[in-house]
Amino acid sequence: MKSFESLGLSRGLVESVQLIGFETPTPIQEQAIPVLLNGNRDFVGLAQTGTGKTAAFGLPLLDLVDDKSRDTQALVLAPTRELGLQIANDLENFSEKVKRFNIVAVYGGSSISEQIRKVKKGAQIIVATPGRLIDLIDRKAINLSTIRFVVLDEADEMLNMGFKDDLDKILSFTPKTKFTWLFSATMPREVRAIMKNYMTDPFELTVGEKNTGNVNIEHQYVLIQEKDRYAALKRILDYTPEIFGLIFCRTRIDTQKIAESLMKDGYNADSLHGDLTQQQRDRVMIKFRQRSLQILVATDVAARGIDVDDITHVIHLNIPDEMEFYTHRSGRTARAGKKGISIAMISKRELNKVKHIEKTLKSPFKRMMIPTGQEVCQKQLLALMNRVHEVKVNDAEIAEFLPAIEEQLADLTKQELIKRFASIEFNRFLDYYRNAPDLNAKGERGEGASADEKYISSGSRLFINLGKMDGLDVPGLLELVDEQTGLGKKDIGRIDLKGAYSFFEVEKDQAARVVEALNGGTYKGRPVRVEVTDGKESSGGGDGDRPYRKSKGSYGKGGGSYGKGPARTGQKKRW
The missing domain is CATH 3.40.50.300 (P-loop containing nucleotide triphosphate hydrolases)
Structure with missing residues (x-):
């Protein structure tokens, strides 16, 4: 070299x-x-x-x-x-x-x-x-x-x-x-x-192959049910007592909520998101760099540019829709040749996203089983024993206090002393994890089609002539569809954002309704066109879109909006 x-x-x-x-x-x-x-x-x-x-x-x-x-x-x-x-x-x-x-x-x-x-x-x-x-x-x-x-x-x-x-x-x-x-x-x-x-x-x-991740990052995923997401996060944190990590959420609200919940539950955590003032952001980052904070919960945008040494874990509370976001999130760990772990928390219907990331990064994902309560207690006890071994003893300054300590503990045998000392930490975790349920979702890749794959096979793929160049992102597209059709996140399948156009999936029986609801509007001054592609990549969506002049309204922040509230089935759009 x-x-x-x-x-x-x-x-x-x-x-x-x-x-x-x-x-x-x-x-x-x-x-x-x-x-x-x-x-x-x-x-x-x-x-x-x-x-x-x-x-x-x-x-x-x-x-x-x-x-x-x-x-x-x-x-x-x-x-x-x-x-x-x-x-x-x-x-x-x-x-x-x-x-x-x-x-x-x-x-x-x-x-x-x-x-x-x-x-x-x-x-x-x-x-x-x-x-x-x-x-x-x-x-x-x-x-x-x-x-x-x-x-x-x-x-x-x-x-x-x-x-x-x-x-x-x-x-x-x-x-x-x-x-x-x-x-x-x-x-x-x-x-x-x-x-x-x-x-x-x-x-x-x-340097390295294109579209490959940092080879020093170990990519893992846990399979959970949606209702167990926070409980599973806590169990992962408890099983990793020496963690110095970043937790990523999709929204500012989720970021603040998760950070506050962790702090209430006794974790040394804080949040980083766009609603913070620069002074608040600086204060959080100083604490994190100095390791006064052990866990930082952040949004993608707020965490960009964070360069902190020795981050051990990156946890994706929600797996991102954009490949670039996953790359940048994971890149916060394993810096300067060191090792790191990236853990994605996913439901069964998100397994296809993991497959896509694996293929793109050319890096395999290993399924991590959410530890049992007994495994967490054992890990915490061993961590406590390790701290006992590693603690530095100031012989000169503690000497004057030792006689009083020895007198106070004189009636305890060595075995009793060890048990009581260990129980200070052990009792807390034992009480919490006694009869703790298994949080691992059943099912693994290879056990038939995932929920996403089944959904796609029975859904319609729609083309929309809006993309990243229009300032559209995944939350924006979800909000647009929800506002005009009443369909929620659960009703929308895979979203594929391109530069000047995008694709998204809905159930076949909803496709005509979505096309009717969205067609003819404008988004930030641009006429909107939506059509069913039947799974084929449309060649349209550029500047050659057909002129649509029936609407004076617009989506988003471009000025004006459709009506007041979502257009439900049977309602007419207000122009």
Whole structure:
């Protein structure tokens, strides 16, 4: 394996990296740094999160930027405040003993006037989130005309978070002569579009096979009934007393509810979601990084960009509908070559999703049986004994208290002392798990078709000419169908979101009703067309849709809405 010195970095940077504790480069660093050091070509790096991408672009960037000039020469864009601050901090640590840079982090939730002041002092490198950078551009407080290098870190996450228009605007203010370095964990079509529009003959580097997950992550799933979801989560946590983990939920409400329930039940947990103020979010993240929190419950959007070392477990309370979300969730563990576990909690009807993820990641999922109450009690006792073995004894300071302790316990034999000591923890778990039921749902893959597969075989597949480009996501599509037809989540099968169109499934006897209810409306100003595809991928859904002018209403936040309340069977739509 190569050393950092052999990659062509300046001597000062090599020494700085060694002082930090980096010994050998990771695969992405080993292959990217020599290419980027040339500073004369666009670059695309595809690698999983936690593989060392910051150093892969940060070290050559520091060697190429002139610290004698006060011009802004490099711009690093990151999807979240947390990731931006982490990148800025890493760059400062790398360069501390080599060059005197003014590296400025620009992000929302903090004083914009203070950030403008720092930028105007002469920032050679700016690390920014797209939204706040747009604010500075609009205020004419930042000059991007001298930019030589633009780094798009976690590009797929930025696009998933809806920053495409912001990226287009930002890049339009940078010189055409700049070089763009793009790093991403996945390579969806939207990232390819960025490459096509803003890069010229980029050097493409893929570390590991495309669409494969981090090999250090062990993927597991548990099969549960919906009513047992929270009880099963508690049992998994109790069976893993040393857990330092992330729990993902679909919605802010679920996130807050689960976190509050865990705290009431005595777990060291907190939540992270979009309703928190920046100050509250910072406070939660500080506690989590310092391990004052053992469990963080989060939504996908809120957790993006979290870079915390040594997370042992990622638990998906609900398996995500988007493949990219599962990849990014799981990537929070097993970072920097360490091992980690990803556990998906699923019902039988979601088994086909697990099969799809297995196939895409080329990584097998192992079924984990939810432990019994007796197994939890045994695991907790062993963990307690391990803490007894590992505890550090301060002989000097405890000595004066020992006579009183020994006198208090003098009537107990060694055996009685051990039993009483162990029972302090054991009694609590024994009381809770006495006669605890089996929470494992019956059925396993291979035991006939899953509920989803049976549903699909008896359902109709519908095409709708709305997709991600329209700002549509899975919850939005579910809400749209529910609002106009009265069908709930349980009535809708598989959803497949594309760029300009999507597919979803309903029972055959509901298909005509759904088509009638949705056809002819508008969504954010775009005419809506829905049709039954009979399982075939429609070639329609682009800009060539038939004109529909019968409605003045619209779905969503585009202005106006259909009627008041859902259109039930037999009701007419109000236009």
